[in-house]
Amino acid sequence: SMYLMNDRFVKDDEVTISIEDRGYYFGDGVYEVIRVYGGAMFTAEEHIGRLYESAEKIRMELPYGEEEMIAKLARLVADNGVKEGHVYVQATRGAAPRVHQFPGEGITPVITAYTKSYPDHAPAAEPAKLKSAADIRWLRCDIKSLNLLANVMAKQEAFEAGCTEALLHRDGTVTEGSSSNMFGVKDGVIHTHPVSNFILNGITRRVIMQCCEELGQPVKEEPMALEDVYEMDEFFLSSTTNGILPVSEIDGRKIGDGHPGPVTERLMAAFESKLPEPIAT
Numbered sequence: 001s002m003y004l005m006n007d008r009f010v011k012d013d014e015v016t017i018s019i020e021d022r023g024y025y026f027g028d029g030v031y032e033v034i035r036v037y038g039g040a041m042f043t044a045e046e047h048i049g050r051l052y053e054s055a056e057k058i059r060m061e062l063p064y065g066e067e068e069m070i071a072k073l074a075r076l077v078a079d080n081g082v083k084e085g086h087v088y089v090q091a092t093r094g095a096a097p098r099v100h101q102f103p104g105e106g107i108t109p110v111i112t113a114y115t116k117s118y119p120d121h122a123p124a125a126e127p128a129k130l131k132s133a134a135d136i137r138w139l140r141c142d143i144k145s146l147n148l149l150a151n152v153m154a155k156q157e158a159f160e161a162g163c164t165e166a167l168l169h170r171d172g173t174v175t176e177g178s179s180s181n182m183f184g185v186k187d188g189v190i191h192t193h194p195v196s197n198f199i200l201n202g203i204t205r206r207v208i209m210q211c212c213e214e215l216g217q218p219v220k221e222e223p224m225a226l227e228d229v230y231e232m233d234e235f236f237l238s239s240t241t242n243g244i245l246p247v248s249e250i251d252g253r254k255i256g257d258g259h260p261g262p263v264t265e266r267l268m269a270a271f272e273s274k275l276p277e278p279i280a281t
């Protein structure tokens with residue numbers, strides 16, 4: 001399959017990344033993952049909008065604009081024949097001798113993108129089991145940065161406990177997951193962390209908020225206390241790759257009866273109705 005390298009489309013054996021790339025040295029860059037449903041990218045404008053916002057927040061100027069980026073990624077999806085899958089795109093500050101401060105004039109960002117096709121007839125993901133973990137990340141979690149070490153450590157901690165995702169908390173206040181946003185349901189009301197520097201403003205979260213508005217589903221954008229999540233009636237997470245995923249257990253304690261609840265199921269149906277129509281083959 002083909003890859004995007006800056007403004008060129010190349011074969012995998014033609015991809016060359018410098019050992020001095022600042023993404024490799026410092027995680028000095030930003031990225032996005034865009035889901036492809038039925039051959040079409042879903043919410044590409046929102047994802048690429050966030051990519052350019054993340055780049056701006058780290059004071060990195062990309063060599064071409066959002067529209068051109070979307071067109072290039074659409075071409076990659078088409079050329080690689082992706083039906084169900086995703087596109088990964090990242091931009092680093094470029095390759096230069098290793099000093100922490102920004103490189104001087106003439107160093108340009110390095111953009112790479114690839115596609116991944118999912119296997120046909122893949123079974124739906126199982127409900128998630130969460131393990132709570134301290135959120136030890138920096139204070140700019142609103143930036144979708146390549147620096148993911150704290151997320152990696154939390155996810156590993158969850159996996160070693162037999163769980164699929166970490167439920168991050170700062171001093172007992174739930175923020176989000178290591179690669180997802182988190183939602184609890186209590187007495188018919190959805191609770192989720194407000195958009196701030198403590199979470200990534202998820203694109204799936206935004207679609208969910210839109211669905212809630214359309215359904216007249218009450219939402220409280222207020223942080224949840226970790227000690228309260230075990231008593232929630234329902235719990236779910238959201239991410240580009242999983243959409244809405246019900247949560248059956250947190251720290252070994254069952255949520256509700258362990259099956260997706262009515263609020264979660266209604267939202268999942270509303271979310272699905274927003275996806276591109278599958279292309280008949």
Ligand code: PLP
Nearest residue numbers: 179180181200202203204239240
């Ligand atoms: N929070 C974090 C830390 C993430 O890495 C992600 C995505 O991977 C999300 C939330 C969910 O965001 P989105 O719905 O845009 O994929």
